[in-house]
Structure formats: C-alpha cells, structure tokens
Amino acid sequence: MTTRPVDATLWRTAGVLVLGTFMATLDGTIVAVGVDTLADRFGASVTDIQWVTTAYLLAVVAAVPASGWLAARFGGRRTWLTAVGVFVGASLLCALAGSLPVLVACRVLQGLAGGLLPPTGQALLARAAGPDRIGRVISVVGVVPLLSPVFGPLAGGAILGVADWPWLFYVNLPIGIAAVLLGLRCVPADDVTNPREPFDFVGAALLSPGLAVFVYGLTDSAVAVVLGALMLAAFVAHALRARTPVLDPRLFTRPPFGVAALALVVLGASVFGTMFLLPLYLQRAAGLDALGTGLLLVPQGVGAAAGSLLVNRLVDRVAPRTLVVSGIGFVALGTAAFTQLGPGLPDAVIAVSLLLRGFGAALIGAPVMTLVYRNLEPAHLPRAAGALSLLNTLGGSVGTAVLALVLQSRLAARGADVAAAFADTFWWVLGFVVVAAAGATKLPRARPERESADA
Template structure:
C-alpha cells in the first residue's frame, strides 16, 4: 500500500503578506531605534553639555525598558487581544519618540527613552504572536522567515540611518523619523489586520512575578554594564540583586498555582528548551558583534560612522539572501539541519575577526559579514517556526513573549559580557587595539559553540502540518 501523499502547502496569499508587512513595521521601528542613536552620542553630548558616559544612558535606558516590557506582552495580548495590544504599543512608541525629540535636558531625554522602550519592547513579541495566529501552523514558517530578518538588519540599518540623518538634520530627527512610520502602521493595521479575540479564560496579572522578573533582568543588565565601566561596587550590587530577583522569580514561577508571567516549565519541554537556548546565544552573538565591530571600525580603522555602517552592510545583504533560502526550505528541511548549518556559517564568518591583529582587508571583512548574515537568517526563523507551529494558538502570546525575552536578554547580557572582556583585553594589550578586539571575538566563537550544542537537540524532521 502506498503512503498517502503529503498535503500541499497552504498558499501564502496577498492578504497574509499585507498583514505581515504591516506588523513588521512595528518590529522595524523598535529594532532600528535600539541602534540608530548610537552614532549620535557625541552630538548629544555636545548639545546637552554632558559627558559621553552620561549620554550613553540614552541607549542604556531604552534597552532596560525593552527588557522590562517584554515579559508582560503575553498577558496583555491574552487580556486585551493581540491587535489592540499591538496598536497600543505603537501608540506608546510614537508618543515616546515625539517627546524624545522635544526633550529639553539630558534627564528628560532619558526618561522619554524609557517610555519609548516600553512600547518598543512590546512590539516584536506581540506582532509575531498575532501574525502566527493569522497565518496558522501551515503558513507560519514561510511568513516568519520574512519577518525574522528585520532584527538582523537593524544593527546594520540603524547606524546607517542615524549617520545619514545627522548629515542633513539636527538630532531630534533621530526620533521624529519614527512618527510617520508609526502613524502609517496604525492606520493600516486598523484597516487590514484582523481582530484576534482575547483569551477566553482571563487570568489575573502575575504582579509578584512582574516585580521580580522585569526589574531583575533590568538590574542584572545594569550591573553588567557597570562592570564594563569599571565601577566595581555598583556592579557587584547590580549583578547580585539581579540574580537574586531572577532566582526568586524561578521559585515563584514553579510554585504558584496561577499562570506565571513566563512559565519556567516551558523551557523543560522539548523542543522549546533547545530552541530557547539557540535564540539566547544568537542574540548574544548578533548584538554582541554589532557592539564590537562599529567600535573597532571607528577606533581601530579610524572610519567615520557612515564608513563603518557601509562596511557592515554586507551582513544585511547576507541576511536577506539567507531569508530567501529559508523561505524556500523551511517546510521541507529539518529544523536541526537549518539551525546547525546556520551556526556553522556564523562560526566560519567569525573566524576572520579573531585575526584582526593581522589586519585583514576590507574585502575579507565584508565577505565574513555576508557569510554571518546568511547564517543568522538560518537560525531565527526555523527556531520560531518550531515553537509557533507546534503550540496551541491560545498559548502563542506567552510563548512569543518568552522567545523574544530570551533573544533580548541574550543580546543585552552578551553585549555587556563582551564589553567587560573588551575592557580587560584593552588594558592587557595596551596600544594594540586590533589584537584586543581579536581576543574578544574568541568569546563570540564560544557563544556559537554553546548554541550548536543546544541545536543538536532540535527536531530531525520538518514540522508536520495539520
């Protein structure tokens, strides 16, 4: 007896692509805004007559607010519905952008960046969960392969966009550029994004979990940042307090009879645990590298912000090429094959950066970044597809929140750890900047090896569609 033929893949029609485009606008704004201000630090320091260390809080405050907001995304979508929560997040983000542009002092700008980060932190997980609900399990993989490329492009596009804006306009336009995009996203979403009903069994907000998890993550990242700045007492207090609060949340999440903000048991269920580890380390590798390379290009190679952005552009080209490849194979190739292959490409593309002491040419660096871009695109979409296509629709918002939280925390903690390592190597190497950066990139290789170990536990066969 012949085996029945596999059902044909569900078609990704124009309506679904339109919804994906609208929702990705929110992710694009939030992702690019995390890096667009980095090239304007010196400009802001001059305008506000402040030190670079103080102005750096404009970036740090946004990052901490994003980390604090992500855990609540699942409960908000369950309580108020995915579309309503997403529209609220866009509105908060746009309001925060306008207020940032109107800031009259450095403290006011930092405060408004917190508001902006709270909206930005909700956008990716809410948008992804909403898109997965609209697409259904049969089409999630191909749609997510397009959406997942946006966070990979943002570390490249952010500095380029910021440098371009500052060449022709004052710094408030770093924030005002978000306003037309956000307004357009709201108008299009109200017309074209379908309403997804809130969860029928409404659960009470996990207040105790929120008071432990979000502040715990923010304090931990803040403590690691203090380590990088060489302030030992605040660093010890921050890291210790952050770890203690996270340990308290873990105990609370395992013992509570209510639905916790993020369920720790999710990470013990295959393939969620392996997928989570892959995303955690991917975040550390992607954002950690995008922290190191612009610094190296501008200090070690004495490039302008614009020149550094151009040299980073091949990674974006590679990510786009990788997303096309993944879109065509994600429903046919085993997740483990794609993810392990992607990690192998990232490893290959990272090796030249461990040899910066030998001054590799721009062509070698550009080629390595393009290879890394392809590899990164082969990880995010398959990992998210594993979870989104195998989980009940009612649980999508909380699963999406957990995945995005890990990716965000991976990026935050990975960047902070690499900053500490870089500072130590700069001290040890003295004037040999290139070799100090090369030493630090060995840690990026280590992150990738940890991710590869987790990826071997991913499913060996493509997800079966209903």
C-alpha cells in the first residue's frame, strides 16, 4: 500500500471537522461540574439531575443511526453544516430554560444535532484521507473525544467561577458559528451517493425509543427495562429482513467489527461514567469548588494528548491488539485508585490515576477506529462511522445511568460515609474495564502492513 504524506489541506479539513466533534462531545461533559449547581438550582435528586447528561447522550444515540442515511441522501458536508446550525440554536434554548424538564427537553434537541456531528465528520475525514493516511489522521483527531471529558469540566468550572449556569451553554454559540464559517470554506463538497434510498422508519421507531426506554428503566422501572429490551429485539428481527436498515446488526458479526464494538462500548461507559462520578465526588465529598474540580481533571487530558502522540507513531506499525490491550491495562490501573476514595487519598494519586486513564484511553479509540475504517469501501464509511459513534455513546449513556443507580443505592447504604459510597461505585467502573479487556484479546495480532498485504 502506497503511503501518501498528510498535507496541509487535509489537516485543515481535519481541524474544521474535529471542531464540530469537539463542540458536540464537549457539551456531553461540560455540565459535569455543574451537576451539583443544577441540582441545587432545580431542587433535584442525583437520579433526576443525571438526566441532564443522560438525555443528551440518549438523544445522540437516537440521531446517530440516521447519520448514514442523511449523508447518502443529502451529502455529508450539507448534513454536517446543518447539524452544527441546529446545535447552536438548541444551545441557546438550553441557556434560556426555566425548569429541569424544559432543560432536559432542550438537551434532547441539542443531542439530536450533536449526534450527527462525530459520525458525519469521521466519514468525511476518512473519505478525504484514504486508507493509507486514515491511521495517522485519526490518531490525532481521535483524541478530541478523550479531551472533551477533561476540558468540559475545566471549562465548566471556569465558567461557573465567574458566571451563572446558562453560560455553560452560551459558550457553544461562538464555537458553532466559527465551525459553520470554516466548514463552508475548508470542507470539500462530497457526492450524494444514494439520493433515492428510503429511510428505515420502522427501524428508527424501534431502535432509538427502545434504547431510551431501556436506559430509563435502568434508573426507574423494571417494566421499562423489559419493554426496551423487547423493542430492541424487535428491531434486530426487523433489521435482519430489511434491505437498508437504519443500523445493520450483521456488521457486528464481521471481524473485527464485533470486538471493536465491545471495546468502544466499554470505553464509553468508563470515560463518561467516570466523568459523571468523579466531579460529583470532588464537590460533594472532597469539598472542592467547580474550578478546583476542573483543574484536578486536567491530567486526564495531558495523558490523552501523550497517548495520541504515541499512537500517531505506532498505529501503522504495531498490531491493533497490542495497542488496545495495553491501553485497557493503563485505564484499569488508573481506575483502581478510585475504588479507595476517601479523605486519606491524596489529590496527587487522583491526578496520576487520571493521567494513566487518559493515556490508556488514547491507545484504545484510535486503533479501533482505524482498524474498522481501513477495511471498508468508501460507500460504507458513513454507516460504519455511525455505528461506531452509536456504540461509544450508548456505552456512555448506559454506563452513566447504571452508575447513577448504583451510587444512589450505595449512598443510602453507607449513610454519612459519602466517600465510601463513591468508592463502592467505582468497582463497577473497574468491572467495565475488565469486560473490555476480555473482548480486546480477540482483536487481530497482525501488523497493519501484513493485513494490507493479505487483503
């Protein structure tokens, strides 16, 4: 396989597309340090206020399956620009919300637009880069979803230090406007690949609501869990018969997509779940303010940046399994300390643990996405990108909902010992990581050059 250099034009395109991804993923976490503030402002419990985060993630899950169809029907560039515009408008509505139900509803609209940005941007980028350059490009831009859970709380803490909570959403306006203007100039137009392809309304009506009902049931109703599971089962049965399903379940039976999917689901649960739990612990149990919480989370971003630099050098030379299993090991090592949260755990230990988690996460995401994209035809990129984004976000939403439920039960069991309740909950996060490790051992052993030669 001939290797072309990554030129300035491709980097400019990548920079603009990743700006949209950064905005969307940032908004999934920027409210993390504001959870306590929002709970006080709206008089909400932990299980109620977590819907400000979970509703956004579930809306993302609802939108992602449609991203491939929209790109094929209207073009990826047009879909991406429209999604950015809707996201900016929804951000303004969030800032103006006067009650928790209204805020959650506006977060749903925001998530529907935000859910289109990462998969559409990744598909446009993969098409522009080609198989020979996608590994090097994705290793750099792929770090953005890992940095957002860090910069989100940091930005949120800085904002809440000088302004009220609506500014958590006003901050999206200048970023979104800049993304639209730059996108019109720097992102090349793409062809409409299938303008007559019908949309799978039946599949969309079963998949997205089924996921939402299932996750809602995890925090509130066993009946909803069963109903959601039945809807998802009905979706699978429908998708196996449909000509163009909104999400093709057969993708998960094709190596290496199945184990790659598991790795991304658990990575999402670990990253988003920790970014829900840890800021809440630092404010409620450790007594830090919003800005102090955000600053303590910075090492995770430093680790992610360092891991991205390493992956950029190794992604074309080292077997995916080696990188991913190593990354999971670092994430597990970094998570272990959080199972011992309490007054005796120094801030330095928390900082080093976050550094390890960020470094390890960077070794997981980029190799997994590169592995999948290298083995696909350009026409299949939008749907595959949508599936990968769906899985990562699904892991985040389910992980957050499960961990909120576990935390609520542990707080009730532990009483005044709030730190111990959080420590108990982090054992579940560590369990997620162990599951990911088991799946990652099934990834290919061969180096990328050998895979290309064999293809």
